[in-house]
Amino acid sequence: MPANDSPDVRPLHQRIAADLRDEIMSGELEPGASLPSTARLKERFQASNATIQKALQLLKAEQLAVGRPGAAVTVREHRQQTMRPADFGQPAEAAKPYRWLTEAAKRGRKGSIKLLAVGEVSPPREIAKLLDLPDGETAVMRHQLLSLDGEPAELVTSYYPSDLARGTALAEERKIRGGTPTLLAELGYPPKETVDRVSARVPTQEQWEALQLPSELPVIRTLRVVYSHNERPIEATVMAKAGHLYELQYEFD
Structure with a gap:
């Protein structure tokens, strides 16, 4: 289903963060592993670069991911x-x-x-x-x-x-x-x-x-x-x- 047609009324960046958060917390994305590239996330979620960055920023603020400008965003050592x-x-x-x-x-x-x-x-x-x-x-x-x-x-x-x-x-x-x-x-x-x-x-x-x-x-x-x-x-x-x-x-x- 296209992102804009989703019955989920949350802003798209929050929905993207929710899916990635679940993958981090369930161990699908292991500590130290790189998150998918921005290009892959844009394709997966049919979202703009700015929206993907807002989603990643949420995960960083929650101390679930870490990254610097120009570097891959990685899963933080498991804190749960x-x-x-x-x-x-x-x-x-x-x-x-x-x-x-x-x-x-x-x-x-x-x-x-x-x-x-x-x-x-x-x-x-x-x-x-x-x-x-x-x-x-x-x-x-x-x-x-x-x-x-x-x-x-x-x-x-x-x-x-x-x-x-x-x-x-x-x-x-x-x-x-x-x-x-x-x-x-x-x-x-x-x-x-x-x-x-x-x-x-x-x-x-x-x-x-x-x-x-x-x-x-x-x-x-x-x-x-x-x-x-x-x-x-x-x-x-x-x-x-x-x-x-x-x-x-x-x-x-």
């Missing part, structure tokens, strides 16, 4: 990271830091955590329902930005029932050694079950800015609820990651 949620939900080993840091180190990367805000708040309706909070009940919120090698990786907002968190380190504006799973276990609420709901969302303004997103690519949004004894919900967390840089791996028996 596979995250295993099961690696982060359990309490850290004794005297060890939060698993975000230790798991990053296992992969040869440097993890860091920036605490953005802590406070007792009226949680979003969705969160209040998941935590079984009565109408008008507050929750303790912890808002953090997790980074890898100095680049923002995940924006995290966690909520805890106030009757559980008030007066503990969860309500204090400081980092918690070992992470919140460790502290919850020490408080007598070890995580027993975790339920994740994963979706793709258009980034909010805060997510777009905090994650330094290059365009309107979707974020991976994970809504996690952690349960302790007697199926009591003890934590509800919203996590957002750049959709073009991360994928989630779940394993089932």
Whole structure:
């Protein structure tokens, strides 16, 4: 079908970038490989030179491709990271830091955590329902930005029932050694079950800015609820990651 007759209403350069992005992220175009020449891309997509260059510029901005004027555009060394949620939900080993840091180190990367805000708040309706909070009940919120090698990786907002968190380190504006799973276990609420709901969302303004997103690519949004004894919900967390840089791996028996 000619490009101008496509039912896809996105600008042509965005459609071209979408097809090439999929080939990069699926491994069809391997790291270090040259993208097809401008002439071949013009023929394939029935597009002008300027349109092809705009598409390639998007891929460069997303750090999926790299190139200089007069040189071939190549696939950047694969930056998409596979995250295993099961690696982060359990309490850290004794005297060890939060698993975000230790798991990053296992992969040869440097993890860091920036605490953005802590406070007792009226949680979003969705969160209040998941935590079984009565109408008008507050929750303790912890808002953090997790980074890898100095680049923002995940924006995290966690909520805890106030009757559980008030007066503990969860309500204090400081980092918690070992992470919140460790502290919850020490408080007598070890995580027993975790339920994740994963979706793709258009980034909010805060997510777009905090994650330094290059365009309107979707974020991976994970809504996690952690349960302790007697199926009591003890934590509800919203996590957002750049959709073009991360994928989630779940394993089932």
